[in-house]
Amino acid sequence: MVDRGSWVTDWQSSPRWWSARRCGFVAVPLSNRVTWPREAGSDVDLDAVDTSLVRALQADGRASFETLAGVVGLSRVATSNRVQRLLDSGAIRVAAVVHPAARGLSTLGHLAIDVSADAAKVAATIAAKPEMPLVSIVAGRHAVIAEVRTEDMGHLRATVTEVRELPEVHTVTTAVYTRGVKDVYAPGQGRAPAAAVPQPTELDPIDQGLVSLLQHDGRSSYAELGRAVSISPSSARARVRALLDAGVVHIAAMIRPGMLGLSSMCGFGLTLDTGPGITDRIAEHPEVYYLTETIGTWDALGTVLCSSSETVSVTLDQIRNIPGVVHLEAWMHLHVVREDYSLPALSGGDTEGEGTR
Template identity: 40%
Template sequence: MELDEFDLALIEQLRVDGRASFESLGTRVGLSRTAARARVQRFFDSGVLRVAAMVHPEFEGIHAFGHVSITVHGRASAQVAASVAQLPDTPFVSVVSGRHSVVAELRSPDVAHLSDTVSLIRSLDGVQSVDTLILTHLLKEPHIPAHGPGRPEQFDETDRRLLNLLHEDGRMPYADLADGVGLSRGATRTRVLRLLGTGVVSVTGMVNPTALGMTQMSGFQLHLETDGTTALSVIGRLEQVSFLARTLGRCDAIGTLITRARTETVDLLDRMRAIDGVRDVQSWTHLELVKEQYDRRPLRANGAAHGAAASR
């Protein structure tokens, strides 16, 4: 799909505010409301963009994050990856190149549950070994609101019903949201703005990288000098770095690159190696994305998460 400067500007505005009105979007980029609406609808129809409501993991009772690299023996890597993807605490699973055959991200209520998930992975047919990292600080993560979710007692069942409706459609009109929870439109708008303002949820445009020619996905791990804060700040500002986290384990940080070509990936890895504070960079290539399901699971009245994650 060919995108012009107006398309790119609209996509950026929706990434900042997925609930912005078509009139507001048009004003910001220099188009009429009708033209902005038509272009945005084209994004949705073509799969270039979708608007997602992302609830902060802490609000769902998720407090432990991990990453596992899996060595496979006696079974196809894709089969092992499919088995790992069946586990509820694995929002991301991919077949990769290099020493390990499969990598997965883990999100669990606490470290004990995370450890249980790792044990389950070790017991799967075809898994020879599992190398585990604990993610201690998420530095760049597009699926999590930038701010914390506040105190759970600040929110009630009506708030949770609103979150479930936003999960179904991040751009659902306030009138429809109000009908869904039995409040006036004004009261509903106030609650939604409070949920957004307190960091419980963010509604953002999620871009399909392949639609923009970003077809190469790679993972990398970093060994840092001293604490590496400055180096990680520089790396986190790179546009092609979609994910970055501090870790506890075999390395000091881990991340993901999404680029248009392998040559761009190689160049970025070399740039990282040259950054002051970076001692070593190792990388792998994602060959087949098996699971990517970061959307929030339905919330119970007490705020706990349950059931399988919906597809992102």
């Protein structure tokens, strides 16, 4: 539900890849599609402790209850109960997200699509394309927005052409991501270090199985993970740590905004002056939970997540008033048709492992 290349630029060092973005979302292989629980409860009232827990789990979805207890100043049991309440309510889920660079996806873009009729049909057609992890119907100058992830500019151009050739599509406007500035799902609530950017990586069947399981439940124990792929808990731990340390995957809490009282989500595109640090100042606003610099239609794209349309309006005005912001265009998300950043299911082979050590 977020609006987000490199030309082998430094988008890969940005946090954007962590996103498995924030909307309504075993055995191996696991389905590509990640979904929220069907029976989710009503809005969850968060106090300061719950908010701190959510933030800590966004930074490290596998943080131990002891570590989390130290963050919030409660006992381990009380902390465990709070985390379980958040998980059971459907307000958050913890899952692994695979870095696109590890999958050879080095060029990301944002498509703003005008249609002649039936935006829902266009969105559904686009959402069926594997290159499109995010597709949303929006209110604004355009009817549908989408994120596209491809190997290079040639593949991006071909994908955009396919969208343009759909009968109901009138125009497609494209912006290519160049530098990620902010993503609340990145470690430390901000920037991922360049050193953490992985090279394209071929995962063996065991690692693929572990990643698939962690996409389903990022807090699965090493015993559960090891049992599922026929290796020892210690081997499972070593493999998961290697994937995390190499930057191939990140495990984080993903929030369901509406259940946390954050019901208004608005994307925006910016035309900026040439001064330094403009996007960094925009990123300081707490309501801005995603921001990336781009080349194309806009100089930057972002998303604000707020409790009401009034708060959205105030936040957008605050962004407009930042020195260096020349123009702001906004759109409200009406219906997210697809939001899926999972690793494709295993296509073959088995997960016969190393045995118990």
